[in-house]
Amino acid sequence: MLRRLFGRKEQPKPEEVQQQLAQQQQEEQERIEESLQRTRRGAFGDIFNLFKGKEAAAEPITEELFEELEMLLYSADLGPQTVEEVQYVLRKRYQDAKLTTRPQLYDTLKEVLTEVLQEGYEPIKARWEAWMQPGYQPPDPVDESLPMSEEQFKEAAKKLHVILVIGVNGVGKTTTIAKLANYLQNRGEKVVLAAGDTFRAAAIEQLQVWGERLGVEVVAQKQGSDPGAVVHDACNRAVNLRADTLIIDTAGRLHNKANLMEELRKIYKVAGRIVPDAPHETLLIIDATTGQNGLTQAKAFAEIAKLTGVVVAKLDGTAKGGIAFAISRNVGVPIRYIGTGEKMTDLAEFNPRQFVNALFG
Amino acid sequence: MAMFDSLSERLQGVFEQLSSKGRLTEEDVDAGLKEVRLALLAADVNFKIAKEFVASIREKAVGGAVLQALNPGQQVIKIVYDELVTLLGEGAVKLNIAQRPPTIVMMVGLQGSGKTTTTAKLALYLRKSSGQRPLLVAADIYRPAAVAQLESLGKQLGVPVYSEPAGSKPLEIVHNALARAQELGLNMLIIDTAGRLNIDEMMMNELVQIRDQMQPHETLLVVDAMTGQEAVRVAKDFAEQVGISGIVMTKMDGDARGGAALSVRSVTGVPIKFIGTGEKADALEQFYPDRVASRILGMGDVLTLIEKAQSEFDEKQALELQAKMRKGTYDLENFLEQMRQIKRMGSITDLLGMIPGLGGALKNSDLNIDNDDLKHIEAIILSMTTQERRDPDVITASRRKRIAKGSGSNVHDVNVLLDQFKEMRKMMKQLTGNNTQRGLGNIMRMMKQKQGGDTRLPFGAMRDEEGHALLAAPTNGSSNRPAAPSNGVNRGGSNRNKKNKKKR
Numbered sequence: 002m003l004r005r006l007f008g009r010k011e012q013p014k015p016e017e018v019q020q021q022l023a024q025q026q027q028e029e030q031e032r033i034e035e036s037l038q039r040t041r042r043g044a045f046g047d048i049f050n051l052f053k054g055k056e057a058a059a060e061p062i063t064e065e066l067f068e069e070l071e072m073l074l075y076s077a078d079l080g081p082q083t084v085e086e087v088q089y090v091l092r093k094r095y096q097d098a099k100l101t102t103r104p105q106l107y108d109t110l111k112e113v114l115t116e117v118l119q120e121g122y123e124p125i126k127a128r129w130e131a132w133m134q135p136g137y138q139p140p141d142p143v144d145e146s147l148p149m150s151e152e153q154f155k156e157a158a159k160k161l162h163v164i165l166v167i168g169v170n171g172v173g174k175t176t177t178i179a180k181l182a183n184y185l186q187n188r189g190e191k192v193v194l195a196a197g198d199t200f201r202a203a204a205i206e207q208l209q210v211w212g213e214r215l216g217v218e219v220v221a222q223k224q225g226s227d228p229g230a231v232v233h234d235a236c237n238r239a240v241n242l243r244a245d246t247l248i249i250d251t252a253g254r255l256h257n258k259a260n261l262m263e264e265l266r267k268i269y270k271v272a273g274r275i276v277p278d279a280p281h282e283t284l285l286i287i288d289a290t291t292g293q294n295g296l297t298q299a300k301a302f303a304e305i306a307k308l309t310g311v312v313v314a315k316l317d318g319t320a321k322g323g324i325a326f327a328i329s330r331n332v333g334v335p336i337r338y339i340g341t342g343e344k345m346t347d348l349a350e351f352n353p354r355q356f357v358n359a360l361f362g
Numbered sequence: 363m364a365m366f367d368s369l370s371e372r373l374q375g376v377f378e379q380l381s382s383k384g385r386l387t388e389e390d391v392d393a394g395l396k397e398v399r400l401a402l403l404a405a406d407v408n409f410k411i412a413k414e415f416v417a418s419i420r421e422k423a424v425g426g427a428v429l430q431a432l433n434p435g436q437q438v439i440k441i442v443y444d445e446l447v448t449l450l451g452e453g454a455v456k457l458n459i460a461q462r463p464p465t466i467v468m469m470v471g472l473q474g475s476g477k478t479t480t481t482a483k484l485a486l487y488l489r490k491s492s493g494q495r496p497l498l499v500a501a502d503i504y505r506p507a508a509v510a511q512l513e514s515l516g517k518q519l520g521v522p523v524y525s526e527p528a529g530s531k532p533l534e535i536v537h538n539a540l541a542r543a544q545e546l547g548l549n550m551l552i553i554d555t556a557g558r559l560n561i562d563e564m565m566m567n568e569l570v571q572i573r574d575q576m577q578p579h580e581t582l583l584v585v586d587a588m589t590g591q592e593a594v595r596v597a598k599d600f601a602e603q604v605g606i607s608g609i610v611m612t613k614m615d616g617d618a619r620g621g622a623a624l625s626v627r628s629v630t631g632v633p634i635k636f637i638g639t640g641e642k643a644d645a646l647e648q649f650y651p652d653r654v655a656s657r658i659l660g661m662g663d664v665l666t667l668i669e670k671a672q673s674e675f676d677e678k679q680a681l682e683l684q685a686k687m688r689k690g691t692y693d694l695e696n697f698l699e700q701m702r703q704i705k706r707m708g709s710i711t712d713l714l715g716m717i718p719g720l721g722g723a724l725k726n727s728d729l730n731i732d733n734d735d736l737k738h739i740e741a742i743i744l745s746m747t748t749q750e751r752r753d754p755d756v757i758t759a760s761r762r763k764r765i766a767k768g769s770g771s772n773v774h775d776v777n778v779l780l781d782q783f784k785e786m787r788k789m790m791k792q793l794t795g796n797n798t799q800r801g802l803g804n805i806m807r808m809m810k811q812k813q814g815g816d817t818r819l820p821f822g823a824m825r826d827e828e829g830h831a832l833l834a835a836p837t838n839g840s841s842n843r844p845a846a847p848s849n850g851v852n853r854g855g856s857n858r859n860k861k862n863k864k865k866r
Contacts, residue, residue, distance in 0.1 A: 075409040078590040081400050170613060170641070171474030171586065200641070202514035203507040210506035224514075255616040288474060292406030292590025294618035315473065318559045320592040343473070343504070 025187060033349040036317045036341035037359040048073050049361055052107035062095065062106055070110070078323035080293050083330055087113055111357050117326050118353035122335045125350055127188065128162065128245070154240055161239055162246045163272055163279035167265065167306060168286035169298055170253030173314035175204070177286050177340055178248050179211035180348035186215065190245040195235030196221035197228045197268070198252040208250055215345065218242065228252070228264065229271045236275040249280065256301035265306055282309045284337060289315045289322035296324060299332045310337035313351075317341045321360065369401040369442075369659050373435035386434055388424045394438050395423060405658045407621035408594040411628050419445050443655055450624060450651035455633040457488070458579045458607060463549035464540070465494070466576050470569060470600060471584035473557030476612035478508065480584050480638055481554040482515035483646035487636075488550065489521070497548040499539040500525035501532040501572070502556035512554055519643055522546065532556075532568060536576055553578070560599035569604045582608045582635065585626055588618035597626035606630060611649070612638035623654050692787050694751040698743045701736055741769040742779055754780055 051057055051069055067088065074084045090113050091106070100106050149157065164181070166174050175198070182192045194212055196219055198204035205221045212219035220235035232249055239247040251268065254261035272279040283306045287295050302308055311332075313322045316339050325336055336351040376394050377386070395416050402412040419441050422428075428437045459465050467484070469477040481498055488494040498516050500523060502508035509525045516523035524539040536553055543551050555572065558565035573581065583606040585593060600606055609630070611623050614637045627634055634649040686692045743751060745768035750757050757765070757780065766773045 072409055075403060076591045078592070081403050169588070169616065171476060173474060201511070202518070203511035206510045207505070207507035255613065257617045258615075288586075288588075290472065290586070290590060290592050290596075291588045292593075292618070292622065293404055294406070294588040294616065295590075297617060298588075318472070318592070319561055319595050320590065324590065 022188075029346070029349055032346065033339070033341055034359055036347065048110075049107075052103045052110070058103055060103060062100065062103060066103070066106075067092070074323070077321035078292055078295075078327075080296065080324070080327045083117070083323075083327045086330070087117065087326075107361075111361055114326065114361075115353045115357045118329050118336070118356060120329050121333045122329070122351075122353055124352070125337060128190070149241060157243050158236075158240045158276045161236075161244060161276050161279070162281050163236070163239075163276055164246060164248045164282040164284060165251065165268065165272070165280035165306070166248060166284050166286060167251050167302060168253060169255050172253070172286045172288040172291075173340060174198075174253065174286050175207050175211070175250055176343060177284075177312055177314055177338075177348070178208070178250050179215065179345050180340065181248060181338070182211070182215050182217050183345040184348050185246055186217070191243070192217050193235065193239040193242060193244040193247045194219045195231055195239075195247060195249040197231050197235075197249045199224055199226050199228050199231060200252040204250075204252065211345070229267050232268050232271045233275065236272055236279065240276065247276075247279075256298050256305075262301075262305045269306070280307075283307055284310045284312050285334070286312045286314055286340075287324060287328065289313050289324070290318060290320040291324055293324070293327070296327045296331060299328045299334065303332055303334060308332075308334045310335055312336070312338045312340060314340035317347070325356075369397065369439060369661070372397045372401070373438055374433075377434045386428070391424045391428060391434070391438070392420075394435070395420060398438065398442055401660060402621060402624075402658070405619035405621035405660065406588075406590050406593070406625075407658065408591055408625040408629075411594065411625050415445070415449070415624075439659070443659060446624065446655035446658060447651045449628060450654055451627055451633050453650045453652075454648055455608070455635050457635060459492070459494075460579045464497075464543050465550045465580070466540075466553070466578040467551065467580040467582065468553045468555065468569075468572065468576065468578040469582050469584055470555055470604060470606070471557060472559065472586070472596060473505075475557065475584040475586045476610075476638055477557065477584045478502070478511055478515070478554050479641065479643075480582075480610055480612060480636075480646070481512065481552050482519060482521070482643050483638065484582075484636075485516075485521045485550075485552055486519050486643045487646045494550045495548045496521060496550040496552050497539060497543040497546065498523040499536055499551055499553040501535050501539075501553050503528070503530065503532060503535070504556045508554075508556065515643070522548065533571055533575060536572055540576070551576075560596045560603075566599070566603050573604055578607075580608060581606045582610050583626070583630075583632075584610045584612055585622055587611050587613045587620045587622060587637075588616060589622040591625075593622035593625045594629045597630050601630040601632065606632050608633055608635040610634070610636045610638060611654075614647075615639045615645070619658050619660060620654055621658050624658060687787075694743050694746065694754055694783060697783055697786070698740065698751075701739060738771065738775070739779060742766075742771055742776055745769040754783060 048070065051066065051073070070091075071084060071088055074087060075081075079087065087110075091110055094100075094109050094113070095106055098109070100109065166178050166181075168174050178194060182194060185192050192215075194208055194217055196205040196208045198208075199222065202224070205224060209219050209221065211217075218238070220231065220238045222231050222234065228251065235247055235249065249268070249272070251265070252261075254265070256262065269280065285299060285302050285306075285308050287298065291298070299308075299311065311325070311328055311334055313325045313336060316322050322339070328334070329336060339349055339351050339356070341347045341349065373394050376397055377390070398419075399412050399416045402415065403409065407415070422441050422445075423438055428434045428441070457465075457467070469481050469484075471477050485494075485496040485498055488496060498512055498521055500509040500512040502512075513523045513525060515521075524535070524542050526535050526538065532555070536551075539551060539553070543549075553572070553576070555569060556565070558569070560566065581604060583597060583600050585597070589596070597606075597609075609623075609626055609632055611620065611634055614620065623634060626632075634651075634654075637647050637649050637654075639645045639647050686696055742765060745765045746757070750761065750765075762773050762776045762780075766776050769776075
């Protein structure tokens with residue numbers, strides 16, 4: 002939709018963009034709601050029933066209630082530390098505000114959980130917002146068929162936004178990249194992908210299939226080649242194509258393998274040489290079904306990589322992604338997106354309040 | 363988990379505070395059991411299962427042994443450990459092989475759990491261990507390039523793969539695969555299915571249909587070791603809807619405590635048949651309940667560590683090196699070999715990181731040798747004559763020039779290498795002097811000795827008042843391991859793509 006509006010030679014009218022965007026966002030929101038519904042039916046649905054269910058709502062607040070709640074929070078993978086903290090804060094507020102009914106306590110619980118998620122949260126600054134400002138002047142059309150001069154290359158390099166996607170094996174990096182590419186394209190960006198997983202069988206092909214589906218270029222080499230070399234190529238290519246964003250796929254790596262983490266460092270060096278300050282974003286993908294190890298992962302990756310965000314994937318399952326709470330609380334890196342399925346449209350920007358509401362109802 | 367957070371430490375902390383009263387009461391023990399429950403939760407054991415587990419051991423825990431023990435903390439751990447081992451089930455459970463071939467194995471599980479990789483590993487394992495002739499079946503038609511992935515693995519291992527072009531449905535594919543297996547005289551079918559959510563009715567139905575049609579002898583649920591509380595629900599759903607006969611816990615080379623293993627085993631009653639310990643095709647191992655029990659309790663997996671280190675390090679060589687170091691006859695060839703060995707171990711820090719608490723300290727150690735550094739060093743040493751390597755003291759200035767030229771480096775680099783080497787040689791002579799406990803080769807032996815010869819004890823031997831080891835020797839022969847595989851159990855960093863390294 003927006004892609005058409007942001008064709009290089011036209012200047013879109015702000016109202017047009019607003020309207021299209023609003024519509025798009027609403028559709029996305031509905032889809033996400035649907036997906037999270039399933040999650041809600043699990044533990045969080047039980048929490049709802051505990052507090053606001055027909056009979057329960059009229060009952061007084063008891064010690065048993067807190068115990069039941071504790072159990073439910075544990076089963077959502079919040080982890081011992083976060084559960085204790087939430088319980089502590091909840092009790093305190095309950096006492097301080099002298100709450101009497103369960104629904105009241107419920108709302109307080111949602112408040113507390115939202116606050117946990119808000120630690121380190123930053124709304125994503127959309128680059129296309131600049132295009133919607135009144136008086137926006139699109140850049141002079143460039144004949145992209147001509148080769149670039151060194152000056153032009155440097156200028157284009159400054160404008161390229163590079164996103165590095167990392168995580169342990171099997172979390173959904175490649176699928177998330179496809180979703181992200183789709184998401185950005187729908188907001189008018191020209192995206193290029195780098196097939197940086199040169200290890201796993203058919204990892205390159207997997208990304209290439211997505212590339213075809215999206216109509217997006219994928220820079221790749223042979224399986225077994227050096228990921229740094231692929232990144233180098235991709236940065237060059239993306240700049241030459243005057244792309245807005247380059248998303249780099251990497252091989253899954255367990256965070257306790259020192260030399261694989263070392264490999265990541267090298268990728269940083271290579272990217273930074275061609276595109277100043279690249280990668281500008283490093284997204285860690287966490288599988289929503291992951292337990293407490295998700296926190297260990299986040300901490301370990303944060304040490305090696307300059308993490309700028311976390312994506313919680315596979316929230317369409319029954320796992321509540323409670324580890325998101327623990328990560329928010331402990332790692333100080335915001336959650337940027339959530340993944341809710343295997344289709345390229347199954348991605349949403351993360352928003353603490355919306356997330357809690359969607360899960361709790 | 364750091365050593366200081368470990369369950370044993372915390373239990374000791376809890377009981378120390380209480381021991382001033384003289385005798386422990388039941389309430390005191392309950393306080394300790396609370397710590398146990400928290401430890402299990404932190405290890406991702408399902409909440410309900412952790413609660414039941416603690417309740418079930420409470421009786422034993424408040425029994426005389428603990429109340430009167432001088433170190434009740436350790437007694438509690440022993441009870442917990444023993445119970446965990448029992449619950450985790452038998453080790454070494456065989457795969458069901460059909461009396462009349464072909465044996466049909468179906469791999470199922472959530473997305474990203476490791477089914478495809480495990481499928482390939484299983485084929486290799488069964489081929490090696492019992493001469494099976496498997497046919498891999500690419501029944502995942504949904505994930506982009508899933509078929510290509512299995513085909514690529516099959517090619518790599520020389521195992522045939524059956525697949526069909528886009529458009530075929532899984533039911534047709536598996537049906538035709540069976541026919542093909544029979545044509546080719548293959549006696550085993552390993553079906554790789556698409557990852558699916560246990561709550562996806564349509565996809566679960568597909569599995570049921572495949573099951574009904576193929577009647578698998580073995581349906582293996584592949585579970586990621588880092589799975590959290592939902593492991594129970596997932597396992598239960600797969601077991602109830604499709605039926606499973608075995609579990610494979612994957613990604614055990616990570617540092618997840620693996621409580622999911624207890625959860626899935628408890629809720630399905632189905633044995634854990636294998637564990638996946640790496641990305642390479644040979645990284646499929648037998649499941650040892652005692653090791654996973656240790657791991658869940660945060661006590662690390664020392665046995666596996668020792669084995670991995672041993673498989674990469676030839677003890678005999680180590681002893682010889684030791685002797686040389688001591689005599690001061692350690693030369694550049696030894697130096698080169700040692701560097702290569704360290705490199706081959708796939709980073710000793712990964713291995714030692716399996717010891718809780720130590721891992722972090724070792725991250726910054728210089729045992730990690732950069733691939734480029736090694737190449738550089740290799741080049742220089744290989745430009746030397748045999749005599750020069752054996753006796754670096756003969757290397758004069760003109761020889762240095764020659765070596766520099768021959769290796770594409772400069773004289774400065776050669777000087778630096780020689781200086782470092784001489785320093786190292788001097789240091790080794792001093793260190794290995796009379797103390798034969800030093801040296802890489804003896805790290806393993808040291809650890810074994812520390813544990814009083816019983817290598818099953820977790821780090822820091824636990825003994826009762828009379829000095830008897832608290833954890834009994836294994837009866838299932840888990841200490842008697844066959845020779846561990848010697849080809850890179852750990853995936854090296856830049857060594858990942860080993861086949862592309864130029865031979866010198």
